[in-house]
Amino acid sequence: MIIILLGAPGAGKGSQAELLVKRYNIPHISTGDIFRDNFKNETPIGKLAKEYIDKGQLVPDSLTNDIVRERLSAKDVSNGFILDGYPRNINQAEALDKILKRFGWEITRVINIATPLDLLVKRISGRRVCSNCGAVYHIENKKTKHEGICDICFNPVVQREDDNEQTVLTRIKIYEEQTKDLIDYYNEKGLLSNVSGITIPQTDKEVVEILGE
Secondary structure, three states: EEEEOOOOOOOOOHHHHHHHHHHHHEEEEEHHHHHHHHOOOHHHHHHHHHHHHHOOOOOOOOHHHHHHHHHHHHHOOOOOOOEEEOOOOHHHHHHHHHHHHOOOOOEEEEEEEEEHHHHHHHHHHOOEEEEOOOEEEEOOOOOEEEEOOOOOOOEEEOHHHHHHHHHHHHHOOOOOOOEEHHHHHHHHOOOOOOEOOOHHHHHHHHHHHHOOO
16 A cells, blocks of 8 residues: 655644554655654755755755655565655656656555645644654644653754744745645546545544545
8 A cells, every 4th residue: 555645734644644554554754754864863965955944945856756766665665655745746756656666566545635724834833843852742732741841752842943934834835836736646647635634533534534444
């Protein structure tokens, strides 16, 4: 089973992916997580990608395609996987098609999580992340037990540089501009399904109806 999750930043792709991992026992591949690992380790790719992300811009396709190609060569994806944050545009979708063809794989479904703009901004600008282990919290919906301290490793939680409101609005605008054609691309292939992104339970209910238990 190969599932692609589409949705603007803050739509809940990560939360939905966690539920799909448990349900189908396949890995969750997030380009955002891959890049952040590179940031943490200060790799050349990480430093280059961070310059774009800190400005609210998308990482160039060639860099993203190379990272995804490498990740899909790993053994743990042989029974399927969930893609979150990739592809973001037609160029990336066509690159993914070539990767999948090489391995003889086919996309099961493309799930587009549609969420109102005001809710997206509220979710992202209120997000906080542990500076050490990466655990994710929210100032309203998922507070830490002790203010500003991670529940898991007890290190400080911080707001990512790209999670401030102005950068969030820029990211959403870029996302919408670049993914409009992508949504049409998968819709024409008969692979696209739209679901509500207002609450996690509602999103999951609609996804299960599409994919099955």
